Amino acid sequence: MFRTADMLEIFQQYRGDAIVVPGRGGRHWVHLSGNPSRDVPLGDPAMGGHASFACGLALAQPDKKVIVFDSEGDLQMNLGILTTIAEQAPTNFYHFLLDNECYATTGGQPVPNAKNVAYDVMARGAGYPRAFAFEKLEDFANNIKAILDQPGPVFVAMKVMPEIENEPIGRRQRWQTRSREQVVKDLQAELGISG
């Protein structure tokens, strides 16, 4: 297992001009990103939808790389998205999974069969042409450039350390610097889309 922030710090070096949907990694990504106008830090609009949102974005913008940081709790809630993504096969879509084996935002309860799920195997079985799994940061660092240099869709499962929150939601420190509406507006302005 490795720290999400450490992984994102390495990833940032290879991000280029890709659109990044940081999902539950957003709390770290907003401090690391060198290109915030191409970031889509939405927090958690509704659990289970990060990958499908990012896939829609990738299908709408086929000339731009779209990278999503999904989580295993979200994916377990909507596993069927793997087959939709594999069928649509957006070559500009990169699906990273932060697997901390638990529901960190509700106190750290384990997700079903937390320690025994091979998400990369599930992705490959659903039809992703390429899928990887990393438990060591060094291995991630050694492979990230090659992964992003190849066409998508690609799936990258990563074992990350849980960052468990026990504070009631109303007392948690907000990391978002923009409203969701503003995030979408900023992205559309960056891409030259009239909203």
Next chain:
Amino acid sequence: MAQAQDAELSPEIVLEEMKKNGVTDVVWLPDSETNWLYLLMQAEPSLRLIPVSREGLAFSMAAGLAAGGKTPIILIQNTGLMESGDSLRGWGLGLNIPVVLMVGYRGWTRHGITQDTAATYTERFLNAFGINYYLVENSADASRISVAFAEAQKTKRPVAVLVGDEYHGFNR
């Protein structure tokens, strides 16, 4: 004969409404009433079909498409709409997505008496979320689909079209 056809909702007219309103992507989960429309959409080169395996995914997928500049439509049944509540809330309403949902109104009758609880709760569900809706029962009603598109664009919110022609309209 002409009267009988008018009493149904022509899938060809539904497709024309989609094209007229610039739909680029149909995010959908098939139901038993939409197969003929499916075949027409499949043959239409201006449309991309994106099948999902659970209706809630349709809202987040449509949100991504809309954020990226496309014009999606969501095509699902009322049963799946009810399954999608949190996704409609968070991805549809939360991101101000101007999307039209065409919802098969399973169990709809004109008499207000239904044995199917899918119909019983459909309008109550939409009202709970503050989603405006238009009922389309036959081809004469089809222009309401354009009304729904205009309203979605103007309000930046999801707007529903309830397709109350369940048993024959989309099938042949």
